[in-house]
Amino acid sequence: MISIDKVSKWYGDFQVLTDCTTQVQKGEVVVVCGPSGSGKSTLIKCINALEPFQKGDIAVDGVSLANPKTDLPKLRARVGMVFQHFELFPHLSIIDNLTIAPVKVLGRDKTEAVAKGHQLLERVGLKDHASKHPGQLSGGQQQRVAIARALAMDPIVMLFDEPTSALDPEMVNEVLDVMVQLAQEGMTMMCVTHEMGFARKVASRVIFMDQGKIIEDCAKESFFGDTTARSERAQQFLAKILQH
Amino acid sequence: MDFSPIPNELPAMWEGMQLTLKMTVLGVLGGVLFGTLLALLRLSHNRLLAGIATGYVNIFRSIPLLLVIIWFYLAVPFVLRWITGADTPVGAFASCLTAFIMFEAAFFCEIVRAGIQSIPRGQVSAAQALGMSYGQSMRLVILPQAFRKMTPLLLQQSIILFQDTSLVYSVGLMDFLNTARSRGDNIGQPHEFLIFAGLVYFLISFAASRLVKHLQKRLAV
Ligand SMILES: Nc1ncnc2c1ncn2[C@@H]1O[C@H](COP(=O)(O)OP(=O)(O)OP(=O)(O)O)[C@@H](O)[C@H]1O
């Protein structure tokens, strides 16, 4: 579904990503973790071309991003993305947040889009909030709306960039529950997160990044099972976050 | 002081006020439209376009409005003749309106640009991630939020334009102030009419500005 091939990226002289290579198969849930500044957000933003990269290639469902002829907005319309800070549109009601892209980008019928929006809100447990504005919802509720907004486009894959790290602890689970349910329904997902409980539950693979490189890329069982086989950096990192 | 002739002259002055208001409203609409376009150019990645817009803003912010009005009054018919090859009569109203739009656009541009820049970058990312083109993300996501934030500033600038429209006296247009002045001269009581005109400008501008302050508070919460 996603194939990342020797991707390198620079900000000026600073190399953020170095030769990153990995694949995500259809139906897989891949968790990406690593210390702050290691390039996780950058890598995931490269996948839907929100960030350009200078070397290598990424193909999403066979469509190459390095190819200058690729219609990037069209590709992004098929890839769902959930951000750390939700990024709901504050000037629109919740239901309008869910329908604006399906109607304006995909050209769907407004009434159908609204019906589907309500369905999705019900699915994330927020059906009574359709006419509110984002500012009236808690962080956890906003993030669930953001997930529903991405799902409204019927994406072929969902990308998450630390979806729970801006939330108060008591709201983390309501968002993770939605994500777990999504994973169990077979959605292809790539998630930057430090929620190792989530990784343990639904991940197929775990990727560990450090200083712009993919250091570990292995099945969940071996990542959490035999930690002595992991690199030193990964062991240190795991020791730190698993303490919590 | 004798203010008694003023009521008789109110209908004429209302005519003038209509011209003033029409000029203000059309000037603001045109200025905001053109100013938004300039702001988008200034923020574009195309260096040439951004440079042209920046130059435009700098030029118009550095010359007096009165000069722009007179200059357009003289230049617009000339330019039109040059383009169309025939005498194309344009009234003083049209040339003044053009001058206001061109001049105010430079100021509105800066307000709109600051407004766009005040919207968090994540909003653009979110719009793009949903498949929106640059134009769609501006039109549907960024500009609606930016304009909401800018409304008080835009209105404040509009109040300034309301007062500045009085400069049209320089090309002989009968706006509110010019009408009041000429009526006062005719009757032989210029001071009373000018005081009355000043009072009207003050009341309208002051009331509008209070309204803007009120709006600002409401938008802030
Ligand atoms: N626009 C930018 N210009 C310059 N450097 C940047 C830019 N964005 C990110 N960086 C740098 O690139 C590196 C990787 O950033 P990135 O946001 O991908 O890290 P991350 O792994 O997501 O970290 P975090 O866990 O803090 O979110 C960091 O060192 C960061 O300072």
Ligand SMILES: [Mg+2]
């Ligand atoms: Mg990050």
